[in-house]
Amino acid sequence: MPDYTLKELMTLAAAREIKDGDIVFCGTGISLLAAMAAKNIFAPNSVIFFETGAIDSLLEEVPLAVADPRVMFWTSVNGNLADSFATMQNRMTGPSVVGIMGAAQIDKFGNLNSTTIGDYFKPRTRFSGSGGACDVASFVGKTITFMQHEKRKFVPKLDYLTSPGWLDGGDSRKKAGLPDGGPVSVVTNMATMGFDETTKEMYLTGFFPGITPKNILDNMGFDMDVSRAKEVAPPTDFELKILREKCDPQRLILG
């Protein structure tokens, strides 16, 4: 079994969720790397696009922001914000979009907070805010979220609900008037999680090699079903080779 870092495993665990032909919305950092890995390993016909309007960027170098000039080079279309968000809200294209996100807090229904910790009006910690995250989470067919597995991040109640997941579970998302679609997967430094088809509650789908379900539950602020979990397959030599040599040779993201 090859050597690999936790970050490499996380990246590949998310990349494996992307199907060939998906339109992949991503930010920067590990979410971009997962999209690049998917395109280079599992989903050659997937199209990566950025909220800034860049479609199918070549990405010879890793961009450090979604407005990095590196996303503008050798695209199929250089558009604008209005175009890119319309593509996600559009009823023909939106359902085929997979959004890869991150956040400061997540709850058991996959709702995300990237705005404030503490009281919104007197925040203990202020973050960047939604950006396009709320739009993506509102519009697209599937979202995958990267998180660090910590109690303060997996919380019973968000301090601020920035991006809608399954809201209060069950059919509450539909009742709120949001399009079909929503969170399908959460990938952390310990595990992968999904959401129950009917209750929409988070449950454990996979634990990383060497990690037990108990370790995982000890690191989160709410309980979840672990009965359906299997060990996550470690990266293959091929996956690692492509990830390291094609996606991030400078290890700007892999570190």
Added chain:
Amino acid sequence: MPDYTLKELMTLAAAREIKDGDIVFCGTGISLLAAMAAKNIFAPNSVIFFETGAIDSLLEEVPLAVADPRVMFWTSVNGNLADSFATMQNRMTGPSVVGIMGAAQIDKFGNLNSTTIGDYFKPRTRFSGSGGACDVASFVGKTITFMQHEKRKFVPKLDYLTSPGWLDGGDSRKKAGLPDGGPVSVVTNMATMGFDETTKEMYLTGFFPGITPKNILDNMGFDMDVSRAKEVAPPTDFELKILREKCDPQRLILG
């Protein structure tokens, strides 16, 4: 006094209404020619644009449609329909736009019909429909309308109200929720007309040389005040020279 055709006089009568720095919306035919004449004679800083999205076209040749490739050559911006109508609805630019229109029927408040004659559902005559006319008439600061002076065209009641003028007069346009602005002038083969500041009723502002107010009233289906009318100044040699040599040398519109 130089020889001139009625069409030349009509063109120049309308062109004289355009102020330097106006943004001029026009169609084709005589309305385009009036805009070109204004830019070349009275309003060098006016900008001609077309609903199709062409801005400040050079117009080396006269276009026969607003989508004629001749409007696309040597523009400052080639946009689209959404852009051009937004420019007219926009609260900063719209008030500076002068629209030059035509129609099948006009009433005493400057409302226009370019859709149907007879019952809308079983029309005796069907015309092209609004196109951008209703949009322009709804949005812009000033409109100028070309008409043939005939009883069947100057009617007490339109068969179909395609483009809003002053609606029922007075403050009815404002009451309907339309922006400020509206028709300021009508130019025909006999005369020029304006609209009363308070009643918004059409009145005679000028009669062409050799035409009497009575001739004019005999050719329309409603009465109007003729007490404020003066004879329209005939074209000057300079005006004719520019119109003939610069605007329509092939006489595609002047005939």
Added chain:
Amino acid sequence: MNISKDKTTSLSEAVDKFVHSGCHMSIGGFTINRNPMAAVYEIIRKKISNIHLYAHSNGHGVDELIGAGCVSRLEIAYAGSGRFAPTCIRFKKAVQAGTLVVEDYSNYQMTLRFMAGAMGVPFLPTRSSLGTDIVEKWGFSEQMRSEDQRLPDQKLLVIDNPFGSWGDTPKLVLVPAINCDVTLIHVQKADREGTVRMEGLTFSDVEQAKCAKHVIVTCEELVEPEFLKAFSDQNQIPSFCVDAVVHIPHGAYPTACYRYYDYDPAYLNQYRKYAEDEKPYETYLKDFVYGMKDHRGLLDKVGRAQLDTIKADPRTGYAVGLDRR
């Protein structure tokens, strides 16, 4: 929505696959420019009927589809072909004969309706048409609308500004989104994946393409993806919006295609004469449409000499000095 890496096909196959009797269809272009004429003639040859057609300001393509009896319902702002037919002739006759049901909107309203479909919202607001018969008179009755799931229950809605005096706009007209089954556009350049580059004015072709379930693109030039990627600021439609790419030089003929060819005044004038009466129009259809195997056939019939007269001048993008009387 289609991500295949090669969408090139024949026009006949593309039309068979995506254009059906009774479908809701929109065509791009404007009056006498960039109408998807090759596709229009193919639809006529295939005798596809009962089409619910959407357009803003076509134009020659609309008139040929109506003249051949392909269209039963039309939502449009302007049916004219510029100086060659200030009102489209077969359109005029069909409406006056009561064989075509028309719903009238303004040009901006049709553009906003395509845009709403492209944006994925059910309506967009405008101040256009307040106080007019565009608001008052509905071509499609409330009953017709309530019986047809494919039509919105209202032609449009007039509302008070929900934000009060914000924007000094007391009232607004909401126009319903269009999401048609298929949109046909003719463009200057496309690649096999479906990425599109139009030159000159784009009209509302982008919105029309993005609001449709399926999109057929005919193009003057089929270029390599690398060619388009090298200057991607100039591309307007991403590949995943397109279902079929068909390479058809002169595919907009007899309407214009900026930088390639002008409209053909001779053809359009001749069409007007044929269109004025029934018998001559039957002759026109037989000789110029049904009688042709494909668009190539029409171009051959017209002849190289006539096509040369409308060849675009490289400096201006149109045929300088063309006899347009």
Added chain:
Amino acid sequence: MNISKDKTTSLSEAVDKFVHSGCHMSIGGFTINRNPMAAVYEIIRKKISNIHLYAHSNGHGVDELIGAGCVSRLEIAYAGSGRFAPTCIRFKKAVQAGTLVVEDYSNYQMTLRFMAGAMGVPFLPTRSSLGTDIVEKWGFSEQMRSEDQRLPDQKLLVIDNPFGSWGDTPKLVLVPAINCDVTLIHVQKADREGTVRMEGLTFSDVEQAKCAKHVIVTCEELVEPEFLKAFSDQNQIPSFCVDAVVHIPHGAYPTACYRYYDYDPAYLNQYRKYAEDEKPYETYLKDFVYGMKDHRGLLDKVGRAQLDTIKADPRTGYAVGLDRR
């Protein structure tokens, strides 16, 4: 709205004329790309204060304006500078200290609000943010809104689809238009009349320009109108929307300008260090902003050698192999 044929001026004059304390201002660009930094630094030097700022995802320009105390209220979707500051540092401190009032929207919502202003309608609809705290929590209270004519009475409105089931969209969020006093953008090319050509992604700069009463354009290259007219498909903003054109090479520095220069990792990393604490930040302001006569001064201080490291490679439009750690 300005039709003068020569709008070229100095940055100092343009800012004096169009940017005032208490004005409602929007700036273009996105995070670390094409922020109008020369104009931002000039505003800081002129100690203009109490600005009501609108932005979607800036970024470095927003953080410098906040850090220098120019901004009292901010409507924004995302305040971050990519990897160099996932949350803008002076923004974070100001919010946590309660010295800056923020109204949070999503990126698309801010884009739609600029677009609504550009289109001349009081709102636009979207399905974004239903069920979230973006709807529930208002940074500007109802009272603050009712007391200020420059603010809409509602942050946003949730409505039922007035067209019933049309578009399978039961509910919508309406976001109010932005019509600000002035918008600042930095672009690649402009002419003296104000026609603008941006290269690469345009973000929402076009909508931001068209929704403003006045527009200041700073540009890398001041070109002849003929240069832009020869390829007018590539121009985005018509001259009559622009009030002032200022030629400032490196006017977006230290953020990037596609095809001209990259963002400067060294400057942005150093900025982060200064920004972390009050004393160092005062030093930063003194040494890098107040101490400079103009943008040229900052560029000279940074030095040609450092600017050479971020020079764009002609093939890719960015600095290939730049050390970005």
